[in-house]
Amino acid sequence: MINLTDQIEERWGGKAQAGFNVINSAWEVTCSQTALVEICEWIFADLDFSFATLVVEEEADEWRLRYIFYGGSNGWVHVLASSPRSEQTFPSIVGPVHAADWHEREAEDMFGLNFEGHPRLGDFILHDDAWQEGVEPMRHQFDPQMALLYRKPVEDWRPRRIVQEPGAFIMPVGPKYSGVAESAQFLLETVGEDVIRFSPRLYYKWRAVEKLAEGKTADEVLLLAERFAATTAFAHGLAFCQAVEKICGAKVPQRARALRVFLAELERLRQHTGQVQAICESTALVVADSQSGILEEDLLRISGELAGHRYLFGLLAPGGLTTDLSDQACQHALERSREALAGLDELETQLRVSSSFLDRLEEVGFVPTGTALDYGLLGPVARAAAVTDDLRRKQPYLGYDLFQFEVPSEREGDGYARLRVLFSECRQSVLIMGQALAALAEGRVREPVRFHAGAALGYVEAPRGGAFHWVRLDEGGRVLRYHITSPSFVNWHGFHLAVENFAFQDFPIMLASFYLSVAENDR
Amino acid sequence: MSRWVIKGIRTGIKTTTYPRGTESAPGTTPGLPGSGAPDSEAAQALVEICPTGVFTVAGGELVADVRGCIHCLRCVRLTHQPANWQAGSFEWAAETVPVNKLPGAFKKSVHICVVDTGDCGACLNEVRQLNNPYYNMHRLGLFITPTPRHADILLIVGPGTDHMRYALQKIYAAMPSPKRVVAAGACALSGGVFAGSFTCSEGIGETMPVDVEIPGCPPPPLAILHGLLVAAGRRPPAGSPATTAKTETPGTA
Numbered sequence: 001m002i003n004l005t006d007q008i009e010e011r012w013g014g015k016a017q018a019g020f021n022v023i024n025s026a027w028e029v030t031c032s033q034t035a036l037v038e039i040c041e042w043i044f045a046d047l048d049f050s051f052a053t054l055v056v057e058e059e060a061d062e063w064r065l066r067y068i069f070y071g072g073s074n075g076w077v078h079v080l081a082s083s084p085r086s087e088q089t090f091p092s093i094v095g096p097v098h099a100a101d102w103h104e105r106e107a108e109d110m111f112g113l114n115f116e117g118h119p120r121l122g123d124f125i126l127h128d129d130a131w132q133e134g135v136e137p138m139r140h141q142f143d144p145q146m147a148l149l150y151r152k153p154v155e156d157w158r159p160r161r162i163v164q165e166p167g168a169f170i171m172p173v174g175p176k177y178s179g180v181a182e183s184a185q186f187l188l189e190t191v192g193e194d195v196i197r198f199s200p201r202l203y204y205k206w207r208a209v210e211k212l213a214e215g216k217t218a219d220e221v222l223l224l225a226e227r228f229a230a231t232t233a234f235a236h237g238l239a240f241c242q243a244v245e246k247i248c249g250a251k252v253p254q255r256a257r258a259l260r261v262f263l264a265e266l267e268r269l270r271q272h273t274g275q276v277q278a279i280c281e282s283t284a285l286v287v288a289d290s291q292s293g294i295l296e297e298d299l300l301r302i303s304g305e306l307a308g309h310r311y312l313f314g315l316l317a318p319g320g321l322t323t324d325l326s327d328q329a330c331q332h333a334l335e336r337s338r339e340a341l342a343g344l345d346e347l348e349t350q351l352r353v354s355s356s357f358l359d360r361l362e363e364v365g366f367v368p369t370g371t372a373l374d375y376g377l378l379g380p381v382a383r384a385a386a387v388t389d390d391l392r393r394k395q396p397y398l399g400y401d402l403f404q405f406e407v408p409s410e411r412e413g414d415g416y417a418r419l420r421v422l423f424s425e426c427r428q429s430v431l432i433m434g435q436a437l438a439a440l441a442e443g444r445v446r447e448p449v450r451f452h453a454g455a456a457l458g459y460v461e462a463p464r465g466g467a468f469h470w471v472r473l474d475e476g477g478r479v480l481r482y483h484i485t486s487p488s489f490v491n492w493h494g495f496h497l498a499v500e501n502f503a504f505q506d507f508p509i510m511l512a513s514f515y516l517s518v519a520e521n522d523r
Numbered sequence: 524m525s526r527w528v529i530k531g532i533r534t535g536i537k538t539t540t541y542p543r544g545t546e547s548a549p550g551t552t553p554g555l556p557g558s559g560a561p562d563s564e565a566a567q568a569l570v571e572i573c574p575t576g577v578f579t580v581a582g583g584e585l586v587a588d589v590r591g592c593i594h595c596l597r598c599v600r601l602t603h604q605p606a607n608w609q610a611g612s613f614e615w616a617a618e619t620v621p622v623n624k625l626p627g628a629f630k631k632s633v634h635i636c637v638v639d640t641g642d643c644g645a646c647l648n649e650v651r652q653l654n655n656p657y658y659n660m661h662r663l664g665l666f667i668t669p670t671p672r673h674a675d676i677l678l679i680v681g682p683g684t685d686h687m688r689y690a691l692q693k694i695y696a697a698m699p700s701p702k703r704v705v706a707a708g709a710c711a712l713s714g715g716v717f718a719g720s721f722t723c724s725e726g727i728g729e730t731m732p733v734d735v736e737i738p739g740c741p742p743p744p745l746a747i748l749h750g751l752l753v754a755a756g757r758r759p760p761a762g763s764p765a766t767t768a769k770t771e772t773p774g775t776a
Contacts, residue, residue, distance in 0.1 A: 137721070176639075177669065178669050179637065180650050182644065205640070205642070207684060207717045207720050208721060208722045208723075209717075212717065212719060212720045220574060223574060223595055223716045227643050227740070228643055229644055230741070231648055233643075290531065290534075290655065291530065293655030293657075294537055294655060294656055294657065296655065300652070301549065303550065304549070308596060308599075310649075313596070314595045314596035314600065322601060350527065353526075354527070519644045
């Protein structure tokens, strides 16, 4: 791990200082606003860290911004900047760190902070056609009971058009579109056959989970963490529990740790199978659609039989698990998962020789490696573009460093590369499940947690990519601040890269080959 | 291409026999809590542990209002005396009063428009499963349509966010009559865990009249199927003699 104290002192002596935060095992660089952009650029570009998230916290007399970076064996760096309450302006870091783009837009909408130098703020979470200016919902003084000010959307509101060629127009898709789809609006700008510019208009499903969590106990917020994006409920519940356990210094028993790995990989296997089904459906390959649909339902049933719930609700608790799962039940689930994997392998073999299917996927929805890095893309989408980041490997948690597994990656960055990454990850997940089962120790699955005041970052590699949950608790174990950064939030930001300069008919296939969750983004 | 055909034929029939028969494969449903407790102490413990207030004590008896159940399973796993869990059941859908069924002419062919008003993805994923070979809703004459203009039933998931309310009203207005509204999942019935948020309502009932309510978090595909059949007048709702006799099997989660 690097030691930042000397380097920061040498470069920015007087403007910044570094110290070590033991709870988060992270370097904290406290800096003045004038040095903020330079330091972030240095950490991102020169030290080659990835940007995780931006957390805004409102103190009695000041705004405190926390930019969180992580970098392989070099661990974590938190860059802290503050300003008095009366000042609401910070310099924008999107110039050198483009990945922070949407994070700053969110902070502007939620807290009313201004980011100087940001190219485009506004109309993000609070839709311009439905909300008055000056609403800052995440501020403490905002009263959520004030059944606010929702008013009927302005009928003549129109999105901003960027493409100005003769004959150019916007084709809006959504918020209700397709048969069974999450609500979101996509603005496709075109002059005819090809999509020239794409911008998603999300947050139709915004439930203000972070605001709702404030003042609730950790047990109550866990229900929200599991249910705000329940297709990956276990991963998000786990990230929240890990944050709480870090703050409280809780030791999770070995048996619970192994079971958590087992369940997290089962969820990944099920979620990836669901995505394979969505890809087959989007290309209208009917038999493959049915076959993968059978496999997804099989895995849902395996989860339901093992855990009592098809989406693994109600198992996690701070300090371990709510119930023990027997070795035999896990063994049975593993054997059935292996059968499902055999089905997936057979499906992949056949898909690889189905030319009509490959034609729809190859060289479609292309994301180059450099841009994937600029946008900080996560998960299988990034790994298909030769970005081999995986938090299980890069910042191991739950003892993932003790397991033997590969992080699959491909070079092409197109739809077909993403499909191959999915199949490879399914194989790795079943391998890890086997090892987790072998590592099952006897003993308890839950230790009592004694709550402390404090703040920590919980992180997991969710099926769609890295998820980061920032939690601040008071002495009684109530949540003061909860900030969720999900892989879908990050990858929706980069989704336009795949869509632009492709034909309209490829759009559903790109949606399926990214398989982003709107609920996970909207929160 | 012939390989796909052979693969399809070799797979055989996977489809459930429900609604003609019943379905008892493990993992198809998480079950729901039922009324009744061994003693008043156990009943009080259940009232206290449920985060969404499913249990109430009325006249010395413990009553479960399953509309609010979010499947946290705390009443089974974190109490000394677990709740009276109805494992294996799935015919949960209830009609609201006044009962409002589709006319008989719609029995054999019903088109459904699915709208997401802030769901977490699980309800929607379970609706998606209705098209896989295990459930194959087409065999029952149930079809999902993207446009409200062709829809007889509006199937709504999610608590009803403010941002979707206007779109939802436009969708409902665009449907031809006669039309019915089916709300699926704890969020759509009572707001679920999102009740109290300033950006969404506590259930779809605040925005429009609901005809059939399907509890569950999420309701499994079989429960959604039952709800759609109730709306079409082809299955009796939960609580009627036909469904209780069939689904109440003892056991724990």
